[in-house]
Amino acid sequence: MMLTIEGLDLLYGDAQALDDVSLDVPEGAVTAIIGANGAGKTSLIRTVSGILRPARGSIRFEGREIAGLPSHTVCDLGIGQVAEGRQVFPTMTVRENLEMGAVIPRARERAKANLERMLVLFPRLGERLRQAAGTLSGGEQQMLAIGRCLMGEPRVILFDEPSLGLAPAVVQELFRIIKRLRDEGMTIVLVEQNVAASLHLAATAHVLEQGRIVLSGTGPELLDNPKVQEAYLGL
């Protein structure tokens, strides 16, 4: 297992955002997390990435305990994230944004080569290297956020609602990119509202409700599950 989460509890004051969450993230596959707004999906991502501290529980990354480590350390171990809301640095240029992705020691030395790689992967970014990131379209900003994450040479990428607010055509392109990353062997945790698309990509999937995992299975199993169909697929 790439990531093993066990008995994770997260508290916001008195409110319990995560309640005894346990799940495995297998290497080289997509693990989908689905659930309604406020179910705790973003909290889970932010706890794994070290931005939030869990009250209890363990997160092991390639056998090493990382729960409670600061986010920059977690990032440098190889856990990248593409956060909700396309958090690019708006006044920095596209190039500077990409370079910021390689500030962690693990990727610093190969920043130049990785930048070239990103321009092949996202040719549109190459055309806009000197442009301020804030002037990019929503889709381009999302590609930039993914490119910036890849600049850090992550072993796992945590995606938090990457399709949120994007036009349908761009969403399709986004899922193509995620599929391509998976096919190249990247380990991916995908939190999505676009349930059908993410279950199609996922090897395993988990349904989060009020901070608890209520259902787990393979992607196809959850696609066929009547509860999932009713609650998340609108069938």
Add this chain to the structure above:
Amino acid sequence: MTTLFDQLTARGRVALGLFALALLAVPFFADGYLISVITLVLWFAYVGQAWNVMMGFAGQLSLGHSLYVGLGAYASAALFVHFGVGPWAGVWLGMLAATLAGAIIGTLGFRFAIRGVHFALLTIAFAEFTRIAFDHIGWLGGSGGFFLPVGDAAGANPFDLRGSPALFYYVILALTFGALALCRRLLHSRIGYFWLAIREDQEAAQAVGIDVFRAKLIAVMISAAMTSLGGVFYAFFYNNLFPEQIFSVGRSIELILAPVIGGIGTLFGPIFGAFILTPLAELVTWGVESAGLDMPGIKQIFYGLALVAIVVYRPEGVWPWVARHLRLVHQPGDQPSHRAGDRP
């Protein structure tokens, strides 16, 4: 980024050069009053730049920078008066004290995720209780004030920072340009990019693996150390220190006016702001006095009005606007523009 990095055009470079030359020449033609006014302007330009490192570069609002002025002033003055140690040695103790104080405030604030207004309140609180503490330190004169022996105003002893107004003038001029060079360097360094990232989006900065706590703490410590140097200058220039004055919230506010009016986060903003604000305030005071009016506090009222005007009409500061209009910096249009057609 353009205004932030102040990428000067050829014209901008010439303007800066002429400005520096004019400042170097001031003591040769100006009278004592003018020299003292420009010394004050430069002092505000200097500490404004120091504050700007923390607020403008790293995005952390401090309303208690008088703390660092006071620590630098008292540390160097105490060494001088009690032990005969000159200011250029004393300055290290001042910087150490201020840096430590900054580190404590920063650690408290950033570790416990105290942000924005609450962090600013924390900085005020520290300045305030330090003021109260200094009121009761008899060894440093307490509330009655601490006095340095007045030097020979005609001579020049740069080692003890005793001498003529011209000497003080050149010292603060050197500090101002030194701070400018340092700030420029900081902005173009790795930490400068980290600060920019944190200012633009702290969570994104965390997501790319920046040690946000460390980067912010470094900004506070550098800012505090720079500010304390301004305090050392203050002590030896005015020769008297009162906790009431030096640690006051009023002073903290006064010393952020130049960067706010000039342009927070810009390199030249604090200098430019000081050169607009202090002379105008002097002019207003002079005008009111020569009109035979007795209006104590007119300067503060003027500062208040200036601040309101800036917040309403030029929230990004006067310098970016002036620099754009006089074409002193490269225009954003130099870069390929966004093609609007391919938005989804």
